[in-house]
Amino acid sequence: MTPNKNNASIIRKDLLIRLYRELLSNDTANVDRIPIIIKPRGREPWRCCVYKDRAVLKYKIMSMLGYSEADEKDELTPLSWYAEHPKGTNSFYLNLIEEACSNCPPPSYVVTNLCRGCEARPCQVNCPKDAVSFQNGQAVINAENCINCGKCMRECPYNAIHYQPRPCEDVCPVDAIYQNPKGYEEIDMEKCILCGRCLQSCPFGAVIPSSDFPLLLEDMKSETPVVAIVAPAVAGQFRTSLEKIYAAIRNVGFDEVYEVAEGAEKTASLESAELLHLKAQNEHPGLMSSCCPAWVNFVKGNKQEWKAHVSDTSSPMVLTAQSVKEKIPNAKVVFIGPCLAKKEEAHSSAEVDYAITFEELGAVFVAAGIEVANQEADSMSEKTPEIGRGFSASGGVARAIEKVAGQKINAYIVNGIDKMSIRQMAKAVKDKKTDFFEVMCCEEGCLGGSQSLTSANEAKRIIKN
């Protein structure tokens, strides 16, 4: 999925920039003005009127600060109060804003007035459930009989039948998002794997992640050393060298910057040792990768029977954070990556204090007036963790493990979790011919992460140059 190319994602980033700008200037009173600045009286509204738009913008900013509509005890509490008391991911990772949700009708096939009521009537003839009838010379679909197979749509020679989706439900790989009795979408956090697809697909931008940057800012102002550990996917995020990107990150207020690719090299060697041990047995179910937190969530919530097959090796993020904490025990360690699920993994790990996304990082750069390309290049560690940097792309983990193991391994790559890819993977698990399953939740791996600033294609192009 390509980020950027829709207004909802741009508005989200614009709000982050405006919020961070006020937080950085210590002038939280101005946060109250953001919705009015974006939607002044007389500006063309996105919804019914600018006042509704402003209310939605307010709830979006509240969500970024870790407050949902339910946390709003008094509607007169100004946004600036929330900005002064940020909760970040301590309250939630993702918030679905009721006020923003458009109560989409159930997914269904709809006959449009392009229908010419023809003699052939392939929609009616081919319907397996007799759900199509004709009234006043036009096809009508009886919702009670219809099973949403889509045959009528494909058969109509006039393209008169349309599929009306619920975008968020359509893209959720685990059916974690559903409409509640009040008619609003709700996320079942027990099932949710934090892949971020609902957030990207909602045309009303109703799903907003909370941000730990406001909390982190407090630490940056104190004496505590703050260390950034950056995911390898960062190489495709800005059109400039890693050295300049790291310098820009340091300029935000981080005392030190480390590559998570270094931890990835450790992950690769531990995981390949695990695999060689497993391969020594005659028949084995195969080892499943453990670095993608959305995938780990998926197994936890939706495929318990695979839990024993998932590698025990810690993720590159955790291993990198461990080595930072060994060097600087009192440091606050902040992971920066393209991933929503890492926010949860960071929260539950002792080594990582916060996880922020590339979207948040980009917004911080803009808010702080940091021009990435104009930075003076930072010096990097002498040893380049080439193998570890490959972890950001689909297939990169398997390649790294093969290289470290020094022998050919039979790898099965899942490039993006959806119902189909999981069904196919289940077959491969049964066949027991695979040594290593590399599973990445996002298509194209972390380069296609839901919180990226660039599309996976563009990221690949940037890395190549």
Place this chain on the structure above:
Amino acid sequence: METKKIQIVICTGTLCHVLGGAELPSLEQHLPDHLKNQVEIKGSPCINHCKNTDMRPPFVEINGEVIEQASITRIREHLEKLTANDSK
């Protein structure tokens, strides 16, 4: 006859990059051949239009004219119009 090439300046500043312009510097690869030969594309970090709060990023300048909320399709459209006028 030598025609003057159309000058395109793409803002490669961080703000335009974050607010929807990340793919613009790859413009050339998205242009059809007949347009490719007629343009000269340059990138420039921050061409300062973001200082004007009434204008919406990302920004691109085509022969000095500012295109706001630039996208590959929007730029292409503009170029087609410019080149069509020339050939008349």
